[in-house]
Amino acid sequence: MTRSSMNRFFALGGLGLSAALFMGAGGFPDRAAAAARYVFFLAGVLALLSLILLVQKTPSPDSHVQWVRAPRNFLFAVFSIIGYGAAVPCLGFFPASAVFMPLLALLLGYRRPFYIVLGTALILSFVYLIFVYFLGVPVPTGIWGE
Numbered sequence: 001m002t003r004s005s006m007n008r009f010f011a012l013g014g015l016g017l018s019a020a021l022f023m024g025a026g027g028f029p030d031r032a033a034a035a036a037r038y039v040f041f042l043a044g045v046l047a048l049l050s051l052i053l054l055v056q057k058t059p060s061p062d063s064h065v066q067w068v069r070a071p072r073n074f075l076f077a078v079f080s081i082i083g084y085g086a087a088v089p090c091l092g093f094f095p096a097s098a099v100f101m102p103l104l105a106l107l108l109g110y111r112r113p114f115y116i117v118l119g120t121a122l123i124l125s126f127v128y129l130i131f132v133y134f135l136g137v138p139v140p141t142g143i144w145g146e
Contacts (some may be wrong), residue, residue, distance in 0.1 A: 012054070019047075021046065076108060091144075101120040
């Protein structure tokens, strides 16, 4: 698949996804008006970026695009994500994420433990502050929940 046809393919997929988001947010109940506005915003941004991708010209001549450059790392990531998805309902979001992020970093070849732990802590702190504390979004608690 050439680069320009791949760009068109993903741009059309993004436009379809943004349309689905837009229509889905229209069915939100009145008590979730703030959430609906957020989804409308995300759908608009996705549509705008997809349109830009659709009309942009590729600077280099079309060449064959390799989908997966590192198959080993790709498989590590896919199986880690599947394991993470299975672990979240059991362990809860934060414990599963605290295991998943450093494990995936190590599997992908990162070897600086300080930065792995720091990055994990910063991301999980950000998620907690924004989504749990400020927005009140419930996250799966797994075996630790009430």
